[in-house]
Amino acid sequence: MHLFFLLMTILLTAKLGAEICLRLGQPGVLGEILAGVAIGLFIHYAPVDVGSLAALGEDKTFVALTELGAFCLLLAAGVELEARDMLEASRRSMLIAVAGMLVPLALGAAVGAMVLPESPQRGAQILFMGTALAITAVPVAIKVLMDLGQLDSKVGHTIVAAAVADDILSLLLLAVLTGMINNGGVPDLATVGLIAGKAMAFVALVALLLRLNQARVDAFIEVLAVEERGFVMLLVTGFVLAVLAEALGLHFILGAFAAGLLFSRRAVSRERYERVKSKVDALAHGFLGPIFFVSIGLHLDLSALTATPGFVILLVGVAFLGKIAGAGGAAVASGFGPRESLSIGVSMSARGVVELIVASVAARAGLFEVPDPPTPIVANLFSAVVIMAIVTSMAVPPVLRASLGKRGEETPR
Amino acid sequence: MHLFFLLMTILLTAKLGAEICLRLGQPGVLGEILAGVAIGLFIHYAPVDVGSLAALGEDKTFVALTELGAFCLLLAAGVELEARDMLEASRRSMLIAVAGMLVPLALGAAVGAMVLPESPQRGAQILFMGTALAITAVPVAIKVLMDLGQLDSKVGHTIVAAAVADDILSLLLLAVLTGMINNGGVPDLATVGLIAGKAMAFVALVALLLRLNQARVDAFIEVLAVEERGFVMLLVTGFVLAVLAEALGLHFILGAFAAGLLFSRRAVSRERYERVKSKVDALAHGFLGPIFFVSIGLHLDLSALTATPGFVILLVGVAFLGKIAGAGGAAVASGFGPRESLSIGVSMSARGVVELIVASVAARAGLFEVPDPPTPIVANLFSAVVIMAIVTSMAVPPVLRASLGKRGEETPR
Numbered sequence: 001m002h003l004f005f006l007l008m009t010i011l012l013t014a015k016l017g018a019e020i021c022l023r024l025g026q027p028g029v030l031g032e033i034l035a036g037v038a039i040g041l042f043i044h045y046a047p048v049d050v051g052s053l054a055a056l057g058e059d060k061t062f063v064a065l066t067e068l069g070a071f072c073l074l075l076a077a078g079v080e081l082e083a084r085d086m087l088e089a090s091r092r093s094m095l096i097a098v099a100g101m102l103v104p105l106a107l108g109a110a111v112g113a114m115v116l117p118e119s120p121q122r123g124a125q126i127l128f129m130g131t132a133l134a135i136t137a138v139p140v141a142i143k144v145l146m147d148l149g150q151l152d153s154k155v156g157h158t159i160v161a162a163a164v165a166d167d168i169l170s171l172l173l174l175a176v177l178t179g180m181i182n183n184g185g186v187p188d189l190a191t192v193g194l195i196a197g198k199a200m201a202f203v204a205l206v207a208l209l210l211r212l213n214q215a216r217v218d219a220f221i222e223v224l225a226v227e228e229r230g231f232v233m234l235l236v237t238g239f240v241l242a243v244l245a246e247a248l249g250l251h252f253i254l255g256a257f258a259a260g261l262l263f264s265r266r267a268v269s270r271e272r273y274e275r276v277k278s279k280v281d282a283l284a285h286g287f288l289g290p291i292f293f294v295s296i297g298l299h300l301d302l303s304a305l306t307a308t309p310g311f312v313i314l315l316v317g318v319a320f321l322g323k324i325a326g327a328g329g330a331a332v333a334s335g336f337g338p339r340e341s342l343s344i345g346v347s348m349s350a351r352g353v354v355e356l357i358v359a360s361v362a363a364r365a366g367l368f369e370v371p372d373p374p375t376p377i378v379a380n381l382f383s384a385v386v387i388m389a390i391v392t393s394m395a396v397p398p399v400l401r402a403s404l405g406k407r408g409e410e411t412p413r
Numbered sequence: 414m415h416l417f418f419l420l421m422t423i424l425l426t427a428k429l430g431a432e433i434c435l436r437l438g439q440p441g442v443l444g445e446i447l448a449g450v451a452i453g454l455f456i457h458y459a460p461v462d463v464g465s466l467a468a469l470g471e472d473k474t475f476v477a478l479t480e481l482g483a484f485c486l487l488l489a490a491g492v493e494l495e496a497r498d499m500l501e502a503s504r505r506s507m508l509i510a511v512a513g514m515l516v517p518l519a520l521g522a523a524v525g526a527m528v529l530p531e532s533p534q535r536g537a538q539i540l541f542m543g544t545a546l547a548i549t550a551v552p553v554a555i556k557v558l559m560d561l562g563q564l565d566s567k568v569g570h571t572i573v574a575a576a577v578a579d580d581i582l583s584l585l586l587l588a589v590l591t592g593m594i595n596n597g598g599v600p601d602l603a604t605v606g607l608i609a610g611k612a613m614a615f616v617a618l619v620a621l622l623l624r625l626n627q628a629r630v631d632a633f634i635e636v637l638a639v640e641e642r643g644f645v646m647l648l649v650t651g652f653v654l655a656v657l658a659e660a661l662g663l664h665f666i667l668g669a670f671a672a673g674l675l676f677s678r679r680a681v682s683r684e685r686y687e688r689v690k691s692k693v694d695a696l697a698h699g700f701l702g703p704i705f706f707v708s709i710g711l712h713l714d715l716s717a718l719t720a721t722p723g724f725v726i727l728l729v730g731v732a733f734l735g736k737i738a739g740a741g742g743a744a745v746a747s748g749f750g751p752r753e754s755l756s757i758g759v760s761m762s763a764r765g766v767v768e769l770i771v772a773s774v775a776a777r778a779g780l781f782e783v784p785d786p787p788t789p790i791v792a793n794l795f796s797a798v799v800i801m802a803i804v805t806s807m808a809v810p811p812v813l814r815a816s817l818g819k820r821g822e823e824t825p826r
Contacts (some may be wrong), residue, residue: 003477004484008652015639015649022638061477062415068564071417147640225435226428227560228699235700236428239421252417278688279695286641286692287648 006062007291009053009202013039014290015205021397027147029140030397032290036297039148044301057298062291067252069292070139070285070353074253075238076284078144078260079277080151081160083210086261089157090165094328096158097338098164100348101134103326105173107318108133115311117375124180125381128362131173132385133315133322136166137352138253139292144397145283150404155340159347162327166348167251168199176356181365198248201342206241206258217267230276234263251354295351300390304383308376315388320395323349343403350396356390419475420704422466427703440560440810442553445703447712450803457714470711475704480665483552483703483766488651489667489697490555491673492690493564494573496623499674502570503578509571509743510578513761514547516739518586520731521546528724530788535781537593538794541775545798546728546735549579550765550806551666552705557760557810559698563817567751572760572824576741579761580664581612584638585770588662594778611661617656619671630680643689647676664767709731709765713803717796721789728801733808736762756816763809768802 015339019039042055069246105245112129116122145151151160175195179187221230241255260280265273283289305312328345336344359382362368368382377384420641430444430451456467469475525542529535554576558564564573588608592600634643654668673693678686696702741758749757772795775781781795790797 002656002659003480004652004659004668008649008656010647011652015645018639019637026638060473064474064477067416142545153580209792224432226431226441228695231695232428236421236425239417239424242417243415243421244415246415255417276692279692279699282641282644282692283700285698286644286782287696 003061004246004311006056006059006195009039010035010285010291010294014294018290024400027097027144027401029143029147029293030268030394033295033297033390033394034399035290036294037300038297038393039294040298040300041302043298052315053068058296059092062295065288066292066295066353067292068188069288070253071238071242071283072280072288073254074256075234076280076289076393077146077151077278077299078257079234079263079273079280080146081157081261082152082264082266083213083261084266085152085157086116086161087207087210089161090247091153091164092334093158094165095334096327096344096348097162097169099330100136100162100327100345101166101169101173102322103329104133104319104322105130107322111318112313117378119378121369124177124362124367125378127177127180128358128367129381129385131170131177131358132351132388133319134166134173134357135170135351135358136163136323136348137350137354137389138163138167138257139289140296140350140352140393141288141347141398142331143293144350144400147397148401148404155343155404158331158336159344162344164254165315166256167354168203170354171199171250172292174361176184177358178361178365181362195249199250202248202250202254205244206261209258209262213264213267217263218269218272221268221272224344228279230263230268230272231279234259234276234280237262250336262391282400292353297390299386300385304380304387307380308384311380312384313379315384319388319392320346320349320350325328339403344398346396346399346403350393351389352393353389356386359385359389416474419469419472422452423448423704423707424700427707431703434810438814440557440705440814442556442560443661443810445706446803446807446810450713450807451710452707453711453713454715456711463693470708475800476710478701479705479708479766482701482703482708484651484655484664485498485693485697485701486552486556486705487669488647488673489690489693489702490559490564490573491670492647492676492693493559494570494674495677495679496626496674497679498565498570499574500623502567502574505747506571506575507578508535508747509740509761510575510582512743513549513580513736513758514586515576515738516580516742517735518543518548518583520735524731527614527657528694528790530791532791534782535779538791539618539773540590540593541771542779542794542798544590544771545768545801546584546732547579547586547763548764548771549576549761550767551576551580551670551737551764552702553709553763553765553806553809554656554760556702556706557763557813558779560810560815561817565714568756568817571744572757575757576761577667577670580667580767581616583767584612584663585609588772590771591774591778594775594780598677608662612663615658615661615663615667618657619674622671622675626675626677626680630676631682631685634681634685641692643676643681643685644692647672647689647693650675668711676817690781705766708767709806710803712799714796714799717793717800720793723795724790724799725800728797729804730771731757732764732801732805733762752816756813759809759812759816763806764802765806766802769799772798772802 013035014032017035018028021031022028109126109130112126116125145156150156221233238256238259241259242252245255246252248298324345328341331341331344427445430448431441434444506706507682522539522543525539529538558569559667563569634646651669651672654672655665659665737758740761741754744754776795817826
């Protein structure tokens with residue numbers, strides 16, 4: 001795969017898709033995911049030999065660039081948000097986060113129990129379906145909120161706090177799932193407790209850094225002599241916290257988000273804040289972020305849709321229903337209006353790339369090995385989950401735009 | 414190799430090196446190359462098992478990031494420079510470019526003829542030594558000029574124009590060399606002519622685009638609705654021209670440089686120019702460029718220095734002498750003062766990464782296979798050339814700083 005051919009194709013297609021969607025009044029990120037779908041369908045079904053493009057999804061460099069894209073998106077979101085607002089929102093949104101996980105988990109497991117045939121792997125498969133529906137894709141929700149100019153609002157804060165909490169909760173769930181696949185049983189409480197403890201240690205460390213942070217960041221940056229010192233400090237802090245998060249068994253995007261929160265309007269001078277923010281935004285929205293969104297759409301494979309269309313429709317329906325009932329219902333209970341609660345439920349419906357990772361882990365562990373006699377649902381479970389992940393990601397931008405309205409003012413670009 | 418561990422290590426070490434060098438009054442880029450040397454020596458000679466770090470130089474993702482780094486550096490340089498100034502300088506600097514290639518080529522071949530033993534590969538080895546000395550590393554020269562605030566000056570224009578011309582000429586030389594290694598003889602004139610023709614076609618196309626460009630770029634960008642439209646347009650143009658350059662057998666950095674030239678102060682509004690420039694600079698100097706400079710130092714392997722110290726010293730001495738006599742002498746003949754001419758000669762002495770690529774190509778082709786009886790010079794030729802490439806790259810920043818003086822004013826960071 002030639003690097004510059006890859007980058008040219010992806011960035012050009014992504015921004016063409018974004019341009020078309022924006023002209024149709026839709027958020028640009030929808031166009032970027034659709035660009036990925038177009039490239040994916042082209043790779044799967046093109047009548048011509050696509051050569052090295054066929055292995056794009058597994059290309060090491062491409063995967064690294066998509067990870068950098070997710071990193072930059074969360075870094076930019078952290079920079080835009082105030083830590084104080086997030087702490088406040090996280091209290092308010094704990095119920096939304098927990099209900100937004102548990103309701104889809106139960107619904108997914110119930111659907112699994114209904115449709116899956118008897119087999120030694122049935123227990124793990126049922127848990128996989130629950131996990132698949134319980135996941136929330138943080139970057140997709142955040143990007144749509146940014147596109148709509150609604151990230152820094154009460155609803156925005158709630159969605160981000162709940163989505164971040166769900167990211168941590170889904171890692172606990174994934175640990176239980178992989179334990180069950182590998183050992184054939186539910187892992188003991190000590191294992192799950194250890195993961196939960198590590199996650200809490202990370203959150204506590206970030207909270208401590210945020211408390212120490214005020215005004216010292218600027219003084220430290222001011223001492224440095226290197227070029228682009230503010231931007232470099234932010235990136236390095238992000239990489240350090242990403243490494244730390246991964247070392248603790250968490251997702252690297254939590255480290256990126258934490259680093260962004262540390263670099264806040266209150267920690268640095270206004271001029272430096274604006275300057276560094278414009279650079280991170282360029283990286284996140286103009287270069288690496290689009291590569292990430294293209295990668296979501298890329299994995300689309302329509303085989304499940306032709307083999308078991310009813311199951312796919314059921315899965316997608318339950319995917320929305322679970323999040324809207326769980327997270328949206330909890331939002332109503334927390335005092336949000338019906339329109340805002342719907343927005344919250346829909347925002348948390350996007351599954352995105354984490355879903356694809358979970359499905360790949362399960363696939364590699366042999367969870368989708370077709371039983372004898374073959375059943376079409378197990379044979380197409382992987383493809384169906386991938387379709388669900390992409391469809392929910394694609395649906396969030398237009399639905400959220402309709403329920404939250406368009407961005408307030410044009411920002412300079 | 415964990416992506417974020419890799420990025421954290423490289424960016425932190427590079428900027429630590431830059432910080433130390435800047436405090437000692439040296440250009441930051443020297444510190445970034447030295448950081449690469451430190452990492453390289455650590456990998457080679459560390460008493461501990463460095464694990465996956467040992468394969469860093471061959472890691473696909475790392476190599477892709479260094480290529481992106483070189484791309485961004487040339488893009489940023491193109492944005493900073495005016496096409497009109499470059500066209501003017503390229504007339505003035507043609508003599509410098511040609512003499513700056515031919516004198517080191519002859520000197521390198523002469524040294525090769527002196528020291529290399531009789532063998533079937535002697536002819537190709539002699540040409541390799543000439544080529545190794547004839548190469549100029551465009552990014553290193555450009556970065557030092559930027560660090561010193563001297564890129565947009567008469568001397569800066571001359572150095573960049575000559576270095577870019579040398580980049581094209583060295584590709585012709587490399588084609589002759591690989592032809593000689595593969596076929597055992599000098600390739601025919603038609604082959605060399607075809608490569609030269611493609612290079613001229615690329616230059617003609619860029620010149621045509623530059624002529625058409627004035628004022629239309631801004632109007633086109635203004636029509637777009639996507640976020641970061643100016644930045645995205647610049648990147649996409651860069652990727653397209655990089656792909657085109659590679660398709661024509663040229664180096665991708667020529668495409669990046671051309672795209673940067675197209676996005677000029679005269680083509681877009683002042684506000685857009687400043688905004689996009691600050692973003693490209695952040696990418697080039699704060700994130701990907703440092704990775705590129707670290708990669709130069711990384712390959713250092715001191716075996717030749719202990720086995721054949723005299724030969725290494727001779728090689729490094731001739732490397733400087735050839736460029737200072739060739740390019741510097743031609744600069745004197747073109748009317749530059751002695752101090753400026755020395756700066757021009759020294760700037761073009763950096764060999765950098767292209768050299769490492771040439772050496773690797775030659776190594777893979779079996780050019781350094783040790784003859785029987787073994788001679789230490791042939792056995793250590795590869796290592797010696799790598800040392801020469803790194804030493805010349807490291808020497809340029811401090812020498813140029815001494816001859817051209819420090820940067821005029823602090824730019825906002």
